[in-house]
Amino acid sequence: MLVTSSCCVMDPEAARTARESLDLAFHMSNILDTGLDRHTLSVLVALCDLGLNPEALAAVVKELQREPPPSTPFSSSSSQVP
DSSP states (O other): OOOOOTTSOOOHHHHHHHHHHHHHHHHHHHHTTOOOOHHHHHHHHHHHHTTOOHHHHHHHHHHHHHSOOOOOTTOHHHHOOO
């Protein structure tokens, strides 16, 4: 017997509405020059849908955008032998 789970199947109309909502949020994100790509924005929206605090998520995103990228383990200073 084949059992399908309805947890991952979305009604086509609901999928269209979700896509349009993400398009609108992404457009607003671009107008506000947030620097967020579409995937990151969709993850943030999903986290908000799960109940995470949007202000807390915004603070984390701002902090991560402020941090310099991590240095590579093979930088020129670490390859020099004393």
